[in-house]
Amino acid sequence: xxxxxxxxxxxxxxxxxxxxxxxxxxxxxxxxxxxxxxxxxxxxxxxxxxxxxxxxxxxxxxxxxxxxxxxxxxxxxxxxxxxxxxxxxxxxxxxxxxxxxxxxxxxxxxxxxxxxxxxxxxxxxxxxxxxxxxxxxxxxxxxxxxxxxxxxxxxxxxxxxxxxxxxxxxxxxxxxxxxxxxxxxxxxxxxxxxxxxxxxxxxxxxxxxxxxxxxxxxxxxxxxxxxxxxxxxxxxxxxxxx
Numbered sequence: 001x002x003x004x005x006x007x008x009x010x011x012x013x014x015x016x017x018x019x020x021x022x023x024x025x026x027x028x029x030x031x032x033x034x035x036x037x038x039x040x041x042x043x044x045x046x047x048x049x050x051x052x053x054x055x056x057x058x059x060x061x062x063x064x065x066x067x068x069x070x071x072x073x074x075x076x077x078x079x080x081x082x083x084x085x086x087x088x089x090x091x092x093x094x095x096x097x098x099x100x101x102x103x104x105x106x107x108x109x110x111x112x113x114x115x116x117x118x119x120x121x122x123x124x125x126x127x128x129x130x131x132x133x134x135x136x137x138x139x140x141x142x143x144x145x146x147x148x149x150x151x152x153x154x155x156x157x158x159x160x161x162x163x164x165x166x167x168x169x170x171x172x173x174x175x176x177x178x179x180x181x182x183x184x185x186x187x188x189x190x191x192x193x194x195x196x197x198x199x200x201x202x203x204x205x206x207x208x209x210x211x212x213x214x215x216x217x218x219x220x221x222x223x224x225x226x227x228x229x230x231x232x233x234x235x236x237x238x239x240x241x242x
Contacts, residue, residue, distance in 0.1 A: 061221075208227040209227075
């Protein structure tokens with residue numbers, strides 16, 4: 001695993017360092033903004049919110065990390081399991097609608113006590129049979145796990161930041177290591193951070209690359225992260241079985 005981590009960092013540094021001086025000068029404004037964006041996100045909730053408000057394009061998107069699942073989001077603070085959001089182009093997109101309420105999953109009736117132990121985990125392509133309530137009537141559904149990537153609009157990004165915990169915002173330590181641009185103006189920022197995981201209370205650290213694309217007005221049109229998720233889990237004592 002250590003070799004993989006080193007390879008991840010060296011690849012990132014190679015990608016960033018490959019930029020020519022001419023390219024760097026041409027895209028210096030975008031590089032500066034990208035560095036300021038990452039720094040703001042790592043510093044405070046207020047700084048992050050202000051950065052997005054002022055520097056993200058109105059039609060810009062923030063792309064979440066990919067995962068294997070179904071592509072729906074529900075509120076764990078409410079009763080039951082009611083769908084709040086369906087990720088576009090996900091396995092759930094053609095099956096679920098906002099407001100659908102699960103009542104049965106793989107033959108098990110859902111309760112508040114067992115809803116976190118139902119059969120939603122598994123391998124890609126593995127099917128789940130369920131029953132939902134839609135418009136007051138129960139109806140059976142069936143869908144398979146697949147690749148999901150969440151895309152957030154500017155309003156959703158700002159809402160997510162606003163709903164975060166401002167007091168516990170940001171890592172214990174961080175360092176922006178290097179920023180670089182490709183010939184066509186795609187900017188990558190490599191940073192390192194050390195933080196405390198809420199689930200375990202343990203310290204962990206990770207390298208992250210944030211990738212930016214900009215529109216003709218210099219606003220952030222696309223942003224996404226690549227981080228050492230497996231490395232973080234292993235620092236928390238988890239065993240990765242597959």
